[in-house]
Amino acid sequence: MNHFLDIHKTDKDALRGIIDSARTIKDARKGQPKAALDADLPLKDRMVALIFEKPSTRTRTSFDVGVRQMGGQTMVLSGSDMQLGHGETIADTARVMSRYVDMIMIRTFDESVLEEMAEYASVPVINGLTDRTHPCQIMADILTFEEHRGPIAGKKVVWCGDGNNVCASFLHAAGQFGFDLTFSGPVQLDPEPEFVGWARNQGVNVEIERDPAKAVDGADLIVADTWVSMHDAQSARERRHNMLRPYQVNRDLMNHAKPDALFMHCLPAHREEEVTSDVMDGPNSVIWDEAENRLHAQKAIMKYCLEG
Ligand code: CP
Ligand code: NVA
Numbered sequence: 001m002n003h004f005l006d007i008h009k010t011d012k013d014a015l016r017g018i019i020d021s022a023r024t025i026k027d028a029r030k031g032q033p034k035a036a037l038d039a040d041l042p043l044k045d046r047m048v049a050l051i052f053e054k055p056s057t058r059t060r061t062s063f064d065v066g067v068r069q070m071g072g073q074t075m076v077l078s079g080s081d082m083q084l085g086h087g088e089t090i091a092d093t094a095r096v097m098s099r100y101v102d103m104i105m106i107r108t109f110d111e112s113v114l115e116e117m118a119e120y121a122s123v124p125v126i127n128g129l130t131d132r133t134h135p136c137q138i139m140a141d142i143l144t145f146e147e148h149r150g151p152i153a154g155k156k157v158v159w160c161g162d163g164n165n166v167c168a169s170f171l172h173a174a175g176q177f178g179f180d181l182t183f184s185g186p187v188q189l190d191p192e193p194e195f196v197g198w199a200r201n202q203g204v205n206v207e208i209e210r211d212p213a214k215a216v217d218g219a220d221l222i223v224a225d226t227w228v229s230m231h232d233a234q235s236a237r238e239r240r241h242n243m244l245r246p247y248q249v250n251r252d253l254m255n256h257a258k259p260d261a262l263f264m265h266c267l268p269a270h271r272e273e274e275v276t277s278d279v280m281d282g283p284n285s286v287i288w289d290e291a292e293n294r295l296h297a298q299k300a301i302m303k304y305c306l307e308g
Pocket of ligand 2: 164165229
């Protein structure tokens with residue numbers, strides 16, 4: 001069994017295998033007769049716990065649908081309704097849950113919760129987002145990019161905005177999949193030096209460029225995310241908006257990139273804040289494919305967790 005905790009903690013070949021497997025899984029659903037799909041049910045008779053300590057639309061729905069398509073069943077649990085939210089340790093929760101279920105996906109705040117869960121669980125644990133990373137999202141993003149533009153290795157990805165958890169997983173993916181990443185945002189919201197240093201140590205080009213128009217020059221992919229993440233204090237909202245407004249992805253900024261540069265956003269998006277509707281709904285945007293690919297990428301991740 002394998003956990004899927006972070007992109008930089010997963011073997012490069014395994015990551016490539018997950019992307020390839022996701023494509024196969026996606027294609028199979030489109031072309032296969034029902035009988036063939038029914039014969040391939042790796043989660044048959046298995047129960048997967050989906051634990052949420054933060055809100056979710058895509059992660060919750062795509063994992064739930066994915067598990068059912070693979071023949072399994074889900075139990076969606078809210079952290080605050082569990083004893084976990086009332087003083088029971090993560091380790092004890094992990095030990096008990098492992099006696100009931102075959103896999104655990106958790107969305108939580110502090111990454112130490114995820115790590116403790118993985119250390120004490122005897123079933124695979126999947127990171128469904130923490131304050132620091134969001135690896136399932138970026139696996140879907142790699143799948144989406146490669147479907148539209150071929151191999152991502154050697155391409156230029158530009159992150160515009162807050163150097164947050166999704167940006168961190170993009171830095172990890174840059175190191176593992178071999179693409180260049182330029183961060184463009186205010187100095188106060190730079191990605192953590194640990195993540196930038198890790199990616200640079202893998203030999204990829206990581207640039208920090210404060211001028212977004214210069215940053216997107218030659219970009220193959222431009223990525224935006226919310227200016228206020230779920231773990232950010234709402235009291236910081238106005239200050240963050242003021243700092244981040246120059247990094248909005250709009251038509252003018254897209255015109256500085258390659259004409260066929262793709263636009264991605266993990267969603268939920270705040271229209272006319274981090275991205276304008278003309279970009280979100282425009283010809284370069286692949287956001288709906290990106291959301292769909294959460295399903296296919298996560299099915300491949302669950303297969304990897306069970307089968308290696
Ligand atoms: N992108 C993403 O993880 O969305 P949800 O918060 O809706 O799960
Ligand atoms: N950075 C965002 C991503 C949401 C999917 C957050 O953590 O709220």
